[in-house]
Amino acid sequence: MRRSHEPISWSLFGAGGMLLAFIGPGLIVSTLLLAWLVQDPQALYATLHSGLQHPLVRLATLAVIALPLYHTAHRLYHGLHDLHITGPTWLLGGVFYGGATALSALCAFWLFTL
Amino acid sequence: MRKPWQPQQPRNWWLRNPAYRRYMLREATALPLLLYTLLLLAGIVQFSRGEAAFATWLSWLQTPAGLLLQGIALAAALLHAVTWVALVPKILVIDSDRLRIDPRHVLRAHQLGALAGNLGLIVATLWLLWPTGGA
Amino acid sequence: MSDTIELAVTRYRPEQDTQPWEQRYTVPCSDDMSVLDALNYIKDALDPSLSHRWSCRMAICGSCGVMVNGEPKLSCKTFLRDYREAGVLEVRALDNLPVERDLVADISGVVEHIEAVKPWLIRHSEPPVDTAHSQTPAQMARYHAFSQCINCALCYAACPQFGRNPAFLGPAALTLAQRYNLDSRDEGSSERMPWLNAEEGVWSCTFVGYCSEVCPKDVDPASAINRGKVASDINYGVNLFRLLRGKGDA
Amino acid sequence: MQGYARAAALCVLGGANAMNQQQADIVIVGGGGAGLRAAIAAAESNPGLDILLLSKVYPMRSHTVAAEGGCAGVIQAHDSLDAHFDDTVAGGDWLCDQDVVDYFVRHATEENLRLEHWGCPWSRKPDGSINVRAFGGMQIERTWFAADKTGFHILHTLFQTSLKYPGIRRCDEYFCTDLLVEDGHCAGLLAIDMRSGEQTLIAASAVILATGGAARVYRYNTNGGIVTGDGMALAYRQGVPLRDMEFVQYHPTGLPGSGILITEAARGEGGVLTNREGYRYLQDYGLGPETPPGQPQNKQMELGPRDRLSQAFWHEEQAGRTVATERGAAVHLDLRHLGEQHIQERLPFIRDLARTYINVDAVHEPIPVRPTAHYTMGGIQTDRHTATCLPGLYAVGECASVGLHGANRLGSNSLAELSVFGRLAGEQAAERAAQGLAVDPQRLRPQAEAQAAEREALRRANGPERLAVLRDEMAGAMEAGIGIFRVPAQMTATVEKIAELKARYQQLGLKDGSHAFNTEWLQAIELGFLLDVAEAMSHAALARQESRGSHQRPEDFPARNDALFLRHSLARQQQGGATEVSWQDVVITRSAPGERHYGGKATGEAGR
Missing domain, CATH: 3.50.50.60 (FAD/NAD(P)-binding domain)
Incomplete structure (x- = not known):
């Protein structure tokens, strides 16, 4: 029996799922609140900007983007299998997990070059 | 003289049973959550491009499309949170000679954690908005 | 006793039929009649050519699994009274398995999967013949639910991933591997992990969870498999660490 | 068709x-x-x-x-x-x-x-x-x-x-x-x-x-x-x-109707048997004195041997003291005093069976039971x-x-x-x-082929007799003649009935002529086996002219007879098909035949 490398993606999926369960709904309510309540975007920008100076905050922000990316990519990748939508593994894996990785890397780049 | 009938799983297998439909709905939460995550990612991009760009992103949030996406994502996130937390005690089982935690406690801890995490985030946001916002 | 119910049974006779078809039977319906009683009534009184498996009629031998109105059920533990409202009972062979004939599914593939995972107690050394291993009730409780599997294969009929890919070891086999891995007397988990670690092992499972819903013995295979994922995950990490130190097995 | x-x-x-x-x-x-x-x-x-x-x-x-x-x-x-x-x-x-x-x-x-x-x-x-x-x-x-x-x-x-x-x-x-x-x-x-x-x-x-x-x-x-x-x-x-x-x-505690087994462990754990009046009738059959519910004493009352318990039921039924249920006469197996926790730990399957098959929760109600062949x-x-x-x-x-x-x-x-x-x-x-x-x-091929041909002939048999009918008649006859208590006229009737059924079996007709998983064919072969076994049972029962253990003939031979029947019966099918019963000595090394002591008397015996 050949060892599967699924543990990597499953771990990321699990971390993302847990994160989404713990802060997902709260996060969405928060952006809705932003949309409704924010009256001074400049002040908000400044507050966020100063907050993001701390590397741990940047790391946490990266996690909030990257882990849900992996989580959703994992579910959608398996969802295609469930829907009998097939394709070469390298292609589908590349699109979903590669996409999540690429976007996470970009996110990291933007965050750490602020 | 055997000639077994080989059934093929139909593509729409998941429509045939309520349990499967619930499963597919749970899995489908990933789509709006992905789009929402991309929206957040866009926020970071805009943020990195400066104040004005960030304000634009904030205005995107208020467009009907932005609100719709957030509404669907909120429903998805709630469904995800409920189904996820319910499954945790079946996966995370702490039961060894040295340490045993009742699965009910594992469940309760995660329920409280999710409640605290989400409500805490909302409170924090409100607190963040208060001085910068109107009040 | 004029009370009756209709059974729509999916027939398949390999020597005559090219594909399954439906045959309807009207059977008496009383409060304590099981679907198995109805099938035996058909066999004895209406149509001896109907084939189905059964034996113990007390939900312990695991022979009589069929689909009843689309759900995998032990026919001996499913009662006509619960379908009076529906009027018609659709009975067919277990889903996801080849159909040998009528309601007889070919479970040989499932049994092969069960055999594959080394489902026996593995010890480095045998204990003396006149002593028992010690095992406290708490240690037994750790695997006890997973040892209750009767191999009825309802969980395989419930599992869309097995339906999609019959190479998937599936709920009962993986649960049995976990049953021994979690037994305080066993020392063989390293021999079973390769089966869990494989794509066809725990990693084909997407936690649909329906296997645990249909299990007539409350075994909870979904939990067993997903705990197996945690075990496999840790095993992967340990193996990676060993590889990096130049003595891995992958 | x-x-x-x-x-x-x-x-x-x-x-x-x-x-x-x-x-x-x-x-x-x-x-x-x-x-x-x-x-x-x-x-x-x-x-x-x-x-x-x-x-x-x-x-x-x-x-x-x-x-x-x-x-x-x-x-x-x-x-x-x-x-x-x-x-x-x-x-x-x-x-x-x-x-x-x-x-x-x-x-x-x-x-x-x-x-x-x-x-x-x-x-x-x-x-x-x-x-x-x-x-x-x-x-x-x-x-x-x-x-x-x-x-x-x-x-x-x-x-x-x-x-x-x-x-x-x-x-x-x-x-x-x-x-x-x-x-x-x-x-x-x-x-x-x-x-x-x-x-x-x-x-x-x-x-x-x-x-x-x-x-x-x-x-x-x-x-x-x-x-x-x-x-x-x-x-x-x-x-x-x-x-x-x-x-x-006969196991004393099967579910009425289906005969599903309710384990003796239910009594070993302290369950008690009561009749219609709520009386623990076993004390009237040499198994007393009554032990407190939930505190079973070895070899007493509910922990007597199965033959005695099944026989006691029969007497209760004759006396009209059994409980009438829609599935026939029964007595009550009462576990309620054991409490939910003990029942769930030691007898979970029994609780599940009673709930599923007769809609009785043993924690709250007694389980109706009756002896069934075991x-x-x-x-x-x-x-x-x-x-x-x-x-x-x-x-x-x-x-x-x-x-x-x-x-x-x-x-x-x-x-x-x-x-x-x-x-x-x-x-x-x-x-x-x-x-x-x-x-x-x-x-081996020639004889195998000859026998295979016989099986094939059965698969294609088209006589007038129906499989289910013969099977049910056999089961009824055995119940009547070779049951808990055996009465000479009924035993003879059963022996004759089995012979008749064996003859009618030759006139069997099967509806299903196919090969693949033909369970009608297999059941027909099984019925042939069952009839042979029934024949051996009934002949041996008739030949044993005494009462011993599970073989009880209260009308004609109510007592054990060691002089003649401290022997095994051997039922043998002769060349022509007739059954002959002969006898074989029992091997006795150190326990001379004595009286079986249960109930209060058991205490004396336990010491030996």
Whole structure:
């Protein structure tokens, strides 16, 4: 029996799922609140900007983007299998997990070059 | 003289049973959550491009499309949170000679954690908005 | 006793039929009649050519699994009274398995999967013949639910991933591997992990969870498999660490 | 009906001569506890052997799976092998072969421990050691248990353990129809591959029959549909005697209607039996004095032997003191005083069964129960090493009569028997196989083909008689004539009825002419087996003119008669088909026949 490398993606999926369960709904309510309540975007920008100076905050922000990316990519990748939508593994894996990785890397780049 | 009938799983297998439909709905939460995550990612991009760009992103949030996406994502996130937390005690089982935690406690801890995490985030946001916002 | 119910049974006779078809039977319906009683009534009184498996009629031998109105059920533990409202009972062979004939599914593939995972107690050394291993009730409780599997294969009929890919070891086999891995007397988990670690092992499972819903013995295979994922995950990490130190097995 | 005609035509065209052929060193018929244990023993004693385990169901479906209460073996410090010996011999009303009982009690514990080493989840005490419970007729607690699914766990442990021996291969869902005898030796068998309907000749140096009991000859029984006496009939047809067939155990607590088993462990744990008036009637039948509910005393009241308890029910029913239920007369098995926690821990399956099948929650209501046919004490006559008089043929488990149970089996002795004698049978067969006594399958071919043709003829039979009708008439006749109490006129009527049914069986007509998984065909063959077993039972019952253990003739021979009948009955099918009953002496080594003491009197006996 050949060892599967699924543990990597499953771990990321699990971390993302847990994160989404713990802060997902709260996060969405928060952006809705932003949309409704924010009256001074400049002040908000400044507050966020100063907050993001701390590397741990940047790391946490990266996690909030990257882990849900992996989580959703994992579910959608398996969802295609469930829907009998097939394709070469390298292609589908590349699109979903590669996409999540690429976007996470970009996110990291933007965050750490602020 | 055997000639077994080989059934093929139909593509729409998941429509045939309520349990499967619930499963597919749970899995489908990933789509709006992905789009929402991309929206957040866009926020970071805009943020990195400066104040004005960030304000634009904030205005995107208020467009009907932005609100719709957030509404669907909120429903998805709630469904995800409920189904996820319910499954945790079946996966995370702490039961060894040295340490045993009742699965009910594992469940309760995660329920409280999710409640605290989400409500805490909302409170924090409100607190963040208060001085910068109107009040 | 004029009370009756209709059974729509999916027939398949390999020597005559090219594909399954439906045959309807009207059977008496009383409060304590099981679907198995109805099938035996058909066999004895209406149509001896109907084939189905059964034996113990007390939900312990695991022979009589069929689909009843689309759900995998032990026919001996499913009662006509619960379908009076529906009027018609659709009975067919277990889903996801080849159909040998009528309601007889070919479970040989499932049994092969069960055999594959080394489902026996593995010890480095045998204990003396006149002593028992010690095992406290708490240690037994750790695997006890997973040892209750009767191999009825309802969980395989419930599992869309097995339906999609019959190479998937599936709920009962993986649960049995976990049953021994979690037994305080066993020392063989390293021999079973390769089966869990494989794509066809725990990693084909997407936690649909329906296997645990249909299990007539409350075994909870979904939990067993997903705990197996945690075990496999840790095993992967340990193996990676060993590889990096130049003595891995992958 | 056109389909049937077309199928029949196809069968003729297909021809009956497409016979498969296999060879093995040992072939074991039956994949229950005894068969699996024999296979493992053979593989362990000689790993080079080719052992074929053939079963008409997947092994884990075998009826061992339904045994609930437990498995005997002396383990407590204050218990002794002598005590187990005495209980077994007295329980069997001195019809046990005492050398066999001696061997059995000496090996039972060892075998239970071996099952433990193989992973059997025996219930434990808080300190992690083996727990035992009280059982009927046993003076000290020595019944090992795995909650109330002991047979299930033993069977699955053995099945799973058997998988690790490369020497053991299986033919699952192969139905053995005939034994093949060449030069006075059992040289193999003929079987139907149920999935294809093809006949298979299997040649072997040794054949072990481990096919289980035959309680399906009765209308109301605790047994699964597969328990049809196949092995008994296979041996009987080869002239091997069936021994002590008149002794059929009625289990005192089956569910009314279905006969589903409610384990004796329910009483071992402290459940009590009451009649319509709520009175614990067992004290009126020599089993008293009444013990406090929930505090069972060994060998008293509810922990008396099964034959006595079933007989007490019969008397209560005659006196009109039973409870009328919609499924017939019953008494109440009351567990309520044990409390939910104890019931859930020790008797979860019983609670589930009662809830599912009669909508009674044992925690809140008493369970209605009645005696139902449960176990055949008799079977294929073997010596104390499981060999039959036909060289090369061994028999073990419920299908065999090794001489252990006598006139009444004690609960929990039969699960231990599977291991103790299953192992012995496997080792004996391995020894024989090592001598290379295999017959060339080609030589068996002519007789195999002749027998296969007979089976084929049955598949195409188009007489007027209906399978289900014959089966039900047989079951009714056995219930009436060879039940808990046996009355001469009814017994004679049953003997005649079985003869009539055997004649009508020749006029059978089957509707299904197909090959693949043709269960009508298989059931017809099973009915043939059942009728042979019923014949042996009824003739032996008629011949035993005394009352002993489970064989009670209150009208004509109400007492035990050691002078004439301290002997095993041997029912043998003669060449012409007639049944002849002869007698064999019982082996008595150290326990002279005495009175069976239960209830208050048991205390005196327990000391010896």
